[in-house]
Amino acid sequence: MSNRKPARHPAPTHVAHDEPFWAATARGELVIKHCLPCDRSFWYPRPHCPLCGSFDTEWRAASGRGTVYSFSVVANAPRPTAVAVIELAEGPRMTTVVVDSDLADLRIDDSVIVCFESAEDDSMVPVFTTESAQHARSYAAAVLANCEERAAVHEAIAAPITKVTVIGAGSMGTGIAKSFLSNDFAVHLVDADQAALERALSDIQEYLSRLTSKREGWHGPTLTTSIDIDTAAGSQLVVEAVWEDLALKQEIFAKLEAVVSPSCILATNTSTLDINALAASTTHPGRVVGMHFFSPAHVMPLLEIVEGAEIRPETLATAVAVARSIGKTPVIVGVCPGFAAxxxxxxxxxxxxxxxxxxxxxxxxxxxxxxxxxxxxxxxxxxxxxxxxxxxxxxxxxxxxxxxxxxxxxxxxxxxxxxxxxxxxxxxxxxxxxxxxxxxxxxxxxxxxxxxxxxxxxxxxxxxxxxxxxxxxxxxxxxxxxxxxxxxxxxxxxxxxxxxxxxxxxxxxxxxxxxx
Amino acid sequence: MRSQTFVAGIFEHPTRKADGATVAQLHAEVALGALADAGLTLSDVDGYFCGADAPGLGVATMAEYIGLDRLRYVDGTESGGSSYLLHVNHAARAIAEGKCDVALITMADTPLASKGGLMLSGVDRSKLPALPYSVAVPALPMYGYGMVARRHMHEFGTTPEQLAWVKVAASQHAQYNPNAKLQNVVTVEEVLASPMVADPLHRLDCCVVTDGGGALVLVREEIARTLSRPLVRLAGAGEAVKHSSGGTYEFTSSAGVRSGADAFAEAGITPMDIHYASLYDSFTITVIVQLEDLGFCARGQGGVFASNGNLVSGVGRLAVNTDGGGLCNNHPGNKGGIPKLVEAVRQSRGEAHPDVQVPNHEFTLAHATGAMMSSYHVAGTTIFQAV
CATH class of the missing domain: 1.10.1040.50 (N-(1-d-carboxylethyl)-l-norvaline Dehydrogenase; domain 2)
Incomplete structure (x- = not known):
């Protein structure tokens, strides 16, 4: 699948004569055998030249560039995979695979470049990808970096957050709580339904114990729960993740405003409601922001930061900074039905x-x-x-x-x-x-x-x-x-x-x- | 020198899924089946040939199990699906040189019953010299032949529809074979609508996987003339190897160019003299390339030849695989060589199903490509003559 790490390849058998081959792939280089008497390169490597029989052969660096001689697409592969014969720029044709490329668009004679993936014994194995896929990857990396650079600018005026309250213990609220907890934010989880709260608590505790066993010396921040919304007092950030009902959310925000300090940010995880309408019902609309998580909230890295009409710059900056500090990629979007995603x-x-x-x-x-x-x-x-x-x-x-x-x-x-x-x-x-x-x-x-x-x-x-x-x-x-x-x-x-x-x-x- | 070798007996095991049977047992059943067809017995056999599908030490293990105690010539050549065509060639040389008089060739395997998958049994891949450099490559033959098909399409404009015609022709024949694994007639549209498995090959571009096997008995002419079966002479045979040649290869033609030329030269005939051919059909593209290699049509014209209906018995110029072939009938042990030989002999004897029997023909041809056309392979060609 798309961004999943490729499974490791079976370990190749190493023999004495091809040590330079694996040393080169470990450096990210492809080397091939060249015959000195007949002045031809051949594939696959062996001590003698199969074209003339001479043992007078040497390793030479290959460009790693080539063109597709033929290919066959593997149906239902876990990631795009085509078995292919690639004609290297140096001449020889090799049987290999073209991976992580747009195979619906792949054609004979397309340009490909070598890349290396690890095998079970940590050897690096040469595979190929298309030049167009490589171009797309460079683009994807550049736009992501650009997005993160622009987000980082907001950190200067962000308010410090030490206590986060999550309202709503459904699957989104649970995932949001996990996101904060795994990034060392103390979380207070509130839900009027005690049973829902208990289900969420056992789910989160199981998740945290898995993290604790993976992270040496990490004990995890404090998690508290309550059925009483007034216990949100003292929070600097409240993230609301209850059922999509504007009246319900307005009622919750009204209750929150009665107990939290005027500087506390009120965030909503709504994916469908009008955040301007929600903000307008509060006494301090400038502190309302959308923080739209994607399911599962503790896994997917996107966080849409929804910028309402009356939002204060500090609110926006804090939401963006918090998103970054819980490992998310914040993308600022305006208010419209469904937002961007x-x-x-x-x-x-x-x-x-x-x-x-x-x-x-x-x-x-x-x-x-x-x-x-x-x-x-x-x-x-x-x-x-x-x-x-x-x-x-x-x-x-x-x-x-x-x-x-x-x-x-x-x-x-x-x-x-x-x-x-x-x-x-x-x-x-x-x-x-x-x-x-x-x-x-x-x-x-x-x-x-x-x-x-x-x-x-x-x-x-x-x-x-x-x-x-x-x-x-x-x-x-x-x-x-x-x-x-x-x-x-x-x-x-x-x-x-x-x-x-x-x-x-x-x-x-x-x-x-x-x-x- | 005119070949003195005659086919005395043939047998194709009727099973397609041999639950409960051992591979050795199937070898014995096909051996005894072919000897019975010839009118000979175990004690007549003095030459024995088998491939790596035979368990244990091949010829030795099988000789003991079957009960062959007069052997003076044995050969365990393994070249994948073409092994048995090579055995026929080798047996003919042995008979000509007086090294044996009655040569038995057996093949049997149970990839379904023993869940052996698509790999050839008895073949150790772990020490293949190219393997360390291709650990990332799925090794299934369908991807190799998918690449051959794609390149053929690129160079000659061959189309998926033309490939599908090979399967259509096979299914037209298979409807008359009660033992065929797939007896339903299919259309070009149905082939193209079947799931893509190794683009550009669809599921119906691929042969069946079956258990089973078969056997042949070859004898010298004097013996053949004492038996009561129709006389079928081995008129010519050839074998050849082609491989990646250090990475300098192309794969729109196969070793069949050379094995075919040798067989035709030995028989003293041309492709125009042949009206029935058993052509290896691991995949539809295999048939297209072999048609060109053997000279039944010009290079690059295999697709057109097939889509003009030429492969259908009674319709086209060259009936191909009138038993339904590997695509519909039988591909025992992932090695289709034996059914190819058996159906060619049936055609020479006039014993094919009446609805697919080619009338009034003197010569038939059987041809197989063992291993994989996209890396290395061994071709075997045999030409039979009704005497």
Whole structure:
């Protein structure tokens, strides 16, 4: 998958004559054997020249550059992998693999460069990647560094934080508490429901004991809990992560304002509500900020810092600095429905659903999405995150119709948690299995919409998903929700695991020439 | 010198999944099956040939288990799927030189029943000299042949549809073979709609995996004429090796260019004289390359040749794999050489299924590519003549 570390390769057998080969790969260099009498290089290494029989051979540095002679893509590999024969610039052809590259775009004669990955015995093994993937990786690293540099500027006026209160002991609140605790912030966790609090407590304690056993001499900061919101008094930062209900959040903020000091920052983890409306209901709207974590909150590095209309600079600076000190990548975004990350994802998911009506199936859209560089496709993700149920609840409020999602919902297909969603799942397993019932429902949905289904080429699926992301990203930039195009690529990398070899949705748009 | 070697007996084991049977037992069953077909007995056999699928010490272990006690010539050549075509070539030389009179070739393996996977049994990969430099490379043959297919497409414009025609032709034949693992007729569309396993190869571009095996009995002419089976002479044979040559190789042609030329020269005929060929079909692309290598069509025209329906018996100019081939019928032990020989002999005898039997033909050809076309491989070609 995208940003996952590659599994270590099997250990190669070392022999006396090829010691220089492994010494070179350890330095990040590829060396090949050259025959002096016939003046030709050959692959693979051996003491004698297989072209003329001479033992008068020597090791020579190879450029590590070459072109693709042929390749075959490995289906369902854990990361993009093609078995390939590469013609080195020095002449010989070698059987190897091309990894972490855009294999849907790979062609014979494409330029590739060597890179090295570790084997089980710590030997470094040569593999190849495309020059275009390398370019995308450089870009991804540069926009991330730029984003972090700009965030660092805020630290000068950030207020010190020693006590953090998290309100809400659901899965997001628990993950947020873990994020702070693992980075040495004392946390006070509040939830009106004692049972929820106890579940969260045992989950967090198990997590902390795992960390304690991994970190020598680390005991972890203090964790306290309460069912009484008044115990938030004395905090410098409160992060609210309760159910998405504006009135509930307004009530909580009102209660908090009664007990905390005027300088305490009130952060909300809302992903859908209007932060300006929430801030307006408080007496000090300048201290309200959105801190939008991504699930699982203690794992995903993205933190959208949502800047409301009346926010004080110190509030914004403190939120950004706190994000950095808990190891997150803060990206400042403006207020709009879904903010940047989810707004793009919702647009992408709508297009994905439309592709289903036109002729695609979830497994095709998801396969193509993985080939684009995402760790999972939209339907796998919706199944994992309970997206079908969220979709139904959202439309109850708006009155919008969606026969297919309703049909899935009515059949109890809520995703992984019920073992069936866009796919079915074996008990206790997470790998999606295509399901005939879903296929039948999709066919019926097309019929109801009066859409004649057609076979949609992978390339079209990809282009449409990429185009809709690019268009939504462009709108976010035009509306001033996000400052830089690169920030959107950072958002997809840090929030959803978009692979570096593919750069990000805005990078892809630039490659396609869709800038306008 | 005119070959004096005749095929006296053939046997293809009917099993495709041999639960409960041992590999040695299957070797004995196919040996006795081929001897019965010839009208000979164990005590007639004085030459014995087997590959690394035979357990233990190969020829020695099998001679003891089967009960061959008059052996004076043995050969354990292993070259992957082409081993048995090489055995035929070697047996013919031994018979010609008077080293043996009745040569038995056996093959059997159980990759399904013994869960042996896609690797060849009896072949130790751990000491392969290239292995230390390719530990990151998945070693399955389908990726090697996927690369051959991709390069062929690049150089000659061969299409996935053209590759699919090889499978379509095989399935047309397999519907008449009650022992075939896959007996359903498939279309080009169905091949292209099957899951991609080693892009550009789909699942239906790949052969089946089966248990089983087969055997041949070769005898000198005088003996053949005392038996009651149709006379099939080995008219010519060839073998050749091609490999990566220190990294200077191309892989849009195989060693079949040279093994085929030798076999045709020995038989004194040309590809135009052949109307039935058993061609190794580990993958659809394997057939395309071999058609070109053996001279059945021009270089680069294999795809066009196949998609014009040429491989379908009764329709095309060259019926190929009328038993359904490795793609549909049988690929025992991941080595398809024996079924190739057996079906070519059936065609020479006129004993193929009536719906796929090629009428009035004198010569048939069997050809196999052992190991992997993209790294190193051994080709074997045999030409049979109905006498």
């Amino acid at each position: 989810n707004r793009m994802m919702i647009a992408r998911n709508k297009e994905a659903e439309h592709l289903l009506l036109e002729g695609a199936l979830p497994q095709q859209v998801d396969r193509v999405s993985r080939a684009m560089g995402l760790p999972m496709g939209p339907f796998e993700m919706l199944d994992m995150a309970g997206g079908i149920e969220v979709n139904v609840h959202r439309r109850r409020a708006t009155g919008e119709e969606d026969w297919l999602v309703d049909a899935l919902f009515e059949r109890g297909r809520l995703g992984q948690k019920t073992g069936r969603g866009y796919y079915r799942y074996k008990p206790g397993e997470r790998s999606p299995i295509p399901d005939q019932e879903v296929t039948d429902l999709i066919l019926e949905a097309s019929l109801r919409e009066g859409i004649e289904r057609r076979s949609i080429p992978d390339q079209e699926v990809r282009e449409r998903l990429e185009r809709v992301l690019a268009m939504e990203g462009k709108a976010l930039l035009d509306e001033g929700i996000v400052a830089r195009s690169g920030d959107l690529d950072v958002i997809w990398r840090q929030g959803f695991g978009w692979a570096d070899w593919s750069g990000g949705p805005m990078y892809r748009a630039t490659l396609q020439g869709w800038e306008s």
